[in-house]
Amino acid sequence: MKEFSQAKLIFLSAIFFTLFYNFSFFTNVINTYPIEGINVVRLISVAILLLCLIIFLFTLFSSRYTTKPLLIIVLIVSSFTAYFMDTYHVVIDDSMIRNSMQTNLAESSDLFSLKLVIYVFLLGLLPSYIIYKTKINYKSFKNEVFSKVKTIILSLIVILIIVFSFSKFYTSFFREHKPLRYHVNPIYWIYSIGKYVNTTFNSGPILVKQVGEDAKIKEEANHDEVEKTELIIMVVGEAARADRFSLNGYEKETNPLLKKEDIINFSNMYSCGTSTAESVPCMFSIYDKADYDYKKGISTENVLDVLKGTNNIEVLWRDNNSDSKGNALRVDFEDFRTSKTNTICEEDGECRDEGMLVGLDEYIKKHKGKDILIVLHQMGNHGPAYYKRYPKEFEKFTPVCKSNQLEQCTQEEVSNAYDNAILYTDYFLSKVINFLKPYSNDYETAMVYMSDHGESLGENGIYLHGLPYFMAPDNQKHIGALMWFDGEIKDEIDTDKLNTYKNNSFSQDNLFHTLLGLFEVETEVYKKDMDIIHNASKPE
Numbered sequence: 152m153k154e155f156s157q158a159k160l161i162f163l164s165a166i167f168f169t170l171f172y173n174f175s176f177f178t179n180v181i182n183t184y185p186i187e188g189i190n191v192v193r194l195i196s197v198a199i200l201l202l203c204l205i206i207f208l209f210t211l212f213s214s215r216y217t218t219k220p221l222l223i224i225v226l227i228v229s230s231f232t233a234y235f236m237d238t239y240h241v242v243i244d245d246s247m248i249r250n251s252m253q254t255n256l257a258e259s260s261d262l263f264s265l266k267l268v269i270y271v272f273l274l275g276l277l278p279s280y281i282i283y284k285t286k287i288n289y290k291s292f293k294n295e296v297f298s299k300v301k302t303i304i305l306s307l308i309v310i311l312i313i314v315f316s317f318s319k320f321y322t323s324f325f326r327e328h329k330p331l332r333y334h335v336n337p338i339y340w341i342y343s344i345g346k347y348v349n350t351t352f353n354s355g356p357i358l359v360k361q362v363g364e365d366a367k368i369k370e371e372a373n374h375d376e377v378e379k380t381e382l383i384i385m386v387v388g389e390a391a392r393a394d395r396f397s398l399n400g401y402e403k404e405t406n407p408l409l410k411k412e413d414i415i416n417f418s419n420m421y422s423c424g425t426s427t428a429e430s431v432p433c434m435f436s437i438y439d440k441a442d443y444d445y446k447k448g449i450s451t452e453n454v455l456d457v458l459k460g461t462n463n464i465e466v467l468w469r470d471n472n473s474d475s476k477g478n479a480l481r482v483d484f485e486d487f488r489t490s491k492t493n494t495i496c497e498e499d500g501e502c503r504d505e506g507m508l509v510g511l512d513e514y515i516k517k518h519k520g521k522d523i524l525i526v527l528h529q530m531g532n533h534g535p536a537y538y539k540r541y542p543k544e545f546e547k548f549t550p551v552c553k554s555n556q557l558e559q560c561t562q563e564e565v566s567n568a569y570d571n572a573i574l575y576t577d578y579f580l581s582k583v584i585n586f587l588k589p590y591s592n593d594y595e596t597a598m599v600y601m602s603d604h605g606e607s608l609g610e611n612g613i614y615l616h617g618l619p620y621f622m623a624p625d626n627q628k629h630i631g632a633l634m635w636f637d638g639e640i641k642d643e644i645d646t647d648k649l650n651t652y653k654n655n656s657f658s659q660d661n662l663f664h665t666l667l668g669l670f671e672v673e674t675e676v677y678k679k680d681m682d683i684i685h686n687a688s689k690p691e
């Protein structure tokens with residue numbers, strides 16, 4: 152194998168990164184600045200600028216002991232990020248990294264494909280092997296330091312010359328088109344890992360701040376009446392976008408069973424994030440979207456803790472997704488992603504959401520005399536293998552995409568597979584309602600459904616979810632949400648009045664206070680103006 156100096160190996164590697172790992176970046180740049188006139192020169196300057204930035208970064212951390220390991224690690228990781236950015240047009244930011252770290256093996260397997268293997272082999276393993284076998288001709292320590300400083304200074308000079316020569320262009324590039332830099336590979340994912348580590352790991356143990364310590368169930372004015380306890384099931388959906396619900400006007404009948412029930416459908420509900428790792432903790436948090444962040448989420452009790460803290464409400468979380476994302480750390484939790492607990496699983500290991508209903512009768516019987524909140528976390532419309540998310544008998548809309556390579560399917564096939572999964576959610580929610588109906592004689596019963604986030608299905612070439620909120624399309628944020636009431640709780644809520652404002656704009660910020668309101672919990676942290684039901688509550 153031919154010998155190279157350390158500086159030359161870094162230079163050649165940087166060229167390789169610029170040319171073969173940034174297809175998504177340059178595609179977005181060209182879409183913003185079409186190849187015409189002066190833009191041709193500007194685009195060349197962007198390529199040179201990126202090359203110099205990569206050289207600067209690698210040179211900064213290079214040494215006799217770090218250069219090869221650094222290049223190999225970055226090559227392999229960048230081959231994965233290039234695949235996901237080129238294929239699904241996602242952005243690898245700290246939120247996406249957190250979502251990936253919290254994804255289990257079964258979910259990850261849905262993303263495996265031959266195309267991924269080709270990317271990793273050609274852009275990861277093969278160049279890594281070449282670098283591993285390459286002999287680096289190291290100079291003396293003094294000469295290596297001089298060479299390193301020279302390269303860093305030269306890179307900075309070129310960067311400054313380019314930026315100042317096209318100052319107006321780069322002012323627009325960085326200020327008005329901020330999302331473009333999110334696609335730079337490997338610089339942005341390296342930055343995102345640093346941000347993820349900074350916001351995730353702490354120097355000491357996490358101290359969880361208690362909220363709603365004064366929480367208690369509101370006493371009835373008429374003490375002569377025997378008060379019924381409440382039984383509420385909260386269903387957390389997965390990747391269910393609002394515009395694919397026929398309840399919201401979608402042309403395909405995806406909600407044939409729910410439309411027969413007396414439900415309140417909230418057509419303008421929005422998520423506080425675009426990924427499960429962000430939205431699920433946020434929706435149960437006391438913080439609204441503007442104030443929420445990961446550290447606050449893990450260090451502050453959520454609404455489940457407040458309800459449990461009354462000592463009159465039992466809380467159970469059953470999960471057929473990845474996990475509770477920290478929400479159920481201090482309440483009862485049951486994993487239903489396995490056939491050991493879920494009795495309705497396919498031969499391929501896919502466990503169905505309806506399996507979470509099995510055995511709930513025993514739980515309710517065990518806690519008779521107390522209010523009960525049961526949270527069911529769906530697998531729902533988890534992508535990209537939408538065709539796996541529903542039993543065969545729910546394949547109403549055809550033809551369907553039977554691949555996780557969504558870009559290889561037609562828009563119709565992707566939509567049909569996704570819509571069939573919505574159809575199965577319709578069945579599951581109907582089954583939840585029918586599970587609750589027999590209990591309405593003895594309990595105040597209700598079901599609350601809210602998806603965690605939406606989903607992109609190929610619109611503008613974007614798939615799945617997880618884009619930074621400010622740049623995410625509406626279909627990743629506009630979510631399915633509805634409620635159903637029965638028994639005495641229905642007598643306490645003016646559903647006619649609720650129907651007059653059900654189409655107002657709401658968000659997951661409302662959930663914390665709405666759950667407190669449904670269980671009639673009095674506490675200083677409760678905000679009645681954030682409780683969706685409050686204005687429809689009948690006076691006692």
